[in-house]
Amino acid sequence: MKIGIIGLGVMGSNLARCLSGKNVELGYYNRSREKADRLAREIGGLVYSNPVDLLSESDLTILFLPRDEDVLEVVGEITRKSSGGVVVNASTITPNTSLKTQRILEEKGVKYIEAPVYGSSDEARECRLISIIASRREVFDEYRGVFALYSRKTYYVGEPPKAIALKLALNNLGLSMPALIAESLMILESHGVELEVFKEISRELWFGGVLDRYLDRVVSEKPVRFKAELAAKDYAYISQSLRAKGLPSIISSALYEFYSIASNNGYAEKDYPYATKYFIDMAKKKQRQ
Numbered sequence: 001m002k003i004g005i006i007g008l009g010v011m012g013s014n015l016a017r018c019l020s021g022k023n024v025e026l027g028y029y030n031r032s033r034e035k036a037d038r039l040a041r042e043i044g045g046l047v048y049s050n051p052v053d054l055l056s057e058s059d060l061t062i063l064f065l066p067r068d069e070d071v072l073e074v075v076g077e078i079t080r081k082s083s084g085g086v087v088v089n090a091s092t093i094t095p096n097t098s099l100k101t102q103r104i105l106e107e108k109g110v111k112y113i114e115a116p117v118y119g120s121s122d123e124a125r126e127c128r129l130i131s132i133i134a135s136r137r138e139v140f141d142e143y144r145g146v147f148a149l150y151s152r153k154t155y156y157v158g159e160p161p162k163a164i165a166l167k168l169a170l171n172n173l174g175l176s177m178p179a180l181i182a183e184s185l186m187i188l189e190s191h192g193v194e195l196e197v198f199k200e201i202s203r204e205l206w207f208g209g210v211l212d213r214y215l216d217r218v219v220s221e222k223p224v225r226f227k228a229e230l231a232a233k234d235y236a237y238i239s240q241s242l243r244a245k246g247l248p249s250i251i252s253s254a255l256y257e258f259y260s261i262a263s264n265n266g267y268a269e270k271d272y273p274y275a276t277k278y279f280i281d282m283a284k285k286k287q288r289q
Contacts, residue, residue: 012064095161
């Protein structure tokens with residue numbers, strides 16, 4: 001089997017590293033060719049100059065792109081110049097864009113599978129992702145073995161956009177903790193309370209484990225597993241998806257602001273929990289004044 005990957009950011013490149021040990025051929029397309037060439041030198045695989053050729057020469061092509069417009073741009077290029085093939089969308093986009101993508105592809109005879117994943121770069125590299133699949137049932141049955149290559153668990157949830165909706169709902173919870181921790185630490189800083197006391201007391205409470213999970217990534221810079229600017233993007237999409245259904249988006253709008261402010265002040269490319277440091281530093285500065 002030959003698998004193509006379009007988009008070689010943190011997740012796409014680590015998915016390729018996982019699949020390189022699975023006895024499959026790999027092909028790559030990335031807007032920045034240099035990144036694709038570097039990955040091919042590291043693990044093998046063939047670099048393509050356009051997504052059309054990659055799709056036509058692959059049994060299945062996985063999209064790992066950051067935004068709605070990136071997915072629509074690639075899909076538009078594919079469908080202008082070719083027909084047929086299989087596109088697996090592992091990108092986190094809005095439900096409406098996923099439905100639009102499905103319609104555009106299927107009109108050209110391209111099979112479409114929503115397959116967002118849960119997990120970070122480590123899980124992708126180690127083939128331990130959780131995959132959430134939405135497609136026509138017969139399409140899932142035909143390709144379910146592919147998801148087993150890189151997933152420790154696969155959930156088939158029906159037809160699009162159910163998988164994308166689930167991914168946004170999960171991200172809404174998973175990405176919220178650094179923002180809550182940020183405001184808690186701002187309270188401590190602004191009143192001169194020792195962090196160790198906060199940690200000790202929290203360990204006696206139900207959320208102590210959550211704090212321990214994040215605190216080191218909050219207060220010290222770690223390798224990027226998920227960028228702060230992409231966390232802002234996800235909250236924008238969560239908010240848009242709620243409003244598209246006539247529902248309020250109070251919390252997701254606030255969390256979009258949290259990550260956007262940090263991103264606009266030098267933390268866009270940082271690991272998302274580290275965005276908290278911008279606000280902690282703000283509290284420290286206020287305390288010294």
